Amino acid sequence: MARAEPRSFSTLSEPVVAASGAAMAIELIGDAWVLRILRSAFRGTHRFGAFLQELGVSRAVLTQRLNLLCSHGLFERDAADGGHARYRLTEMGLDLWGVLILMWLWERQRGTGVDGAAHAPDRPRRRLIHTDCGASIEPRYVCAHCASDVSPFDTQAVVVRRPGAPVDQAPAQRPRYRQSSRADREKLPRLMRLFGDRWNCFIMAAAFQGARTFSDFQRALGQGPAQISDRLSELQALGFLRTRAYAGSRQQYRLSPDALATFAITVELMQWGNRWLWQGRAPLTVHHTTCGNLLQAVLECPHCNKPLSRRNLLLSD
Ligand SMILES: [Zn+2]
Numbered sequence: 001m002a003r004a005e006p007r008s009f010s011t012l013s014e015p016v017v018a019a020s021g022a023a024m025a026i027e028l029i030g031d032a033w034v035l036r037i038l039r040s041a042f043r044g045t046h047r048f049g050a051f052l053q054e055l056g057v058s059r060a061v062l063t064q065r066l067n068l069l070c071s072h073g074l075f076e077r078d079a080a081d082g083g084h085a086r087y088r089l090t091e092m093g094l095d096l097w098g099v100l101i102l103m104w105l106w107e108r109q110r111g112t113g114v115d116g117a118a119h120a121p122d123r124p125r126r127r128l129i130h131t132d133c134g135a136s137i138e139p140r141y142v143c144a145h146c147a148s149d150v151s152p153f154d155t156q157a158v159v160v161r162r163p164g165a166p167v168d169q170a171p172a173q174r175p176r177y178r179q180s181s182r183a184d185r186e187k188l189p190r191l192m193r194l195f196g197d198r199w200n201c202f203i204m205a206a207a208f209q210g211a212r213t214f215s216d217f218q219r220a221l222g223q224g225p226a227q228i229s230d231r232l233s234e235l236q237a238l239g240f241l242r243t244r245a246y247a248g249s250r251q252q253y254r255l256s257p258d259a260l261a262t263f264a265i266t267v268e269l270m271q272w273g274n275r276w277l278w279q280g281r282a283p284l285t286v287h288h289t290t291c292g293n294l295l296q297a298v299l300e301c302p303h304c305n306k307p308l309s310r311r312n313l314l315l316s317d
Pocket residue numbers: 143144145146147148288290291292293
């Protein structure tokens with residue numbers, strides 16, 4: 001039997017955080033090329049050549065990312081007519097629909113930071129239709145138990161201890177993407193600069209868990225001052241962190257409203273990671289303090305109040 005004990009985010013030890021479903025999902029898809037490949041695939045792109053053309057990516061990078069995504073079970077490769085391989089999302093890959101919808105929603109509400117001349121895959125489509133009721137919607141992300149909106153202020157991390165299962169033991173091999181240079185990252189839409197870079201994600205995760213000062217971040221990430229300072233200034237420039245100096249104390253970093261609005265994406269990444277990377281045995285989950293249940297967050301139509309699924313949603317221009 002699993003025993004759940006609620007803890008505040010700020011007291012979590014680092015190995016537990018590193019092993020959470022969200023962190024493992026970030027290790028797997030926290031790469032700007034991977035996110036763009038996934039978005040294109042959800043738009044119906046299957047062929048190697050079509051990805052090349054749509055994304056403006058090099059053959060070497062595309063081959064490496066597609067191979068990794070296939071070996072980790074998000075895509076499967078089959079030979080199509082004429083010998084050209086097709087890449088199709090598996091059930092595991094398709095189950096990322098919620099993450100991509102929440103990213104679409106964030107970009108729609110908060111802007112992409114890309115100009116109109118950007119590649120089509122980097123521009124959010126204009127409308128999301130719930131085909132069951134026909135409404136053009138901005139979905140709500142709600143608790144399946146009490147139906148209230150999920151927010152970082154009424155959730156608490158929960159460490160689940162299972163006999164014989166060390167909390168810091170990740171069950172799967174993690175891929176390593178070469179981290180892109182800052183100059184390359186600067187060409188990307190704002191949200192991709194956050195979720196397409198695992199160090200930026202880990203800084204944000206530490207901030208959600210209560211890190212405020214430079215030394216808090218250094219402790220949480222176990223990285224050198226140069227790397228931390230580079231990422232903190234990047235996240236400030238992107239508008240995700242703000243600094244405040246308090247009288248008599250050191251400068252503090254606070255999450256901006258844009259950053260707080262990414263919480264739903266992180267929760268959805270955690271739920272996906274818990275389902276597919278931990279097979280339901282994840283050491284970390286989230287407690288909904290509003291209703292007292294373990295959080296099971298779902299996307300809901302604000303028009304007809306029905307839960308959404310990938311089969312009853314349509315993104316259109
Ligand atoms: Zn609830």
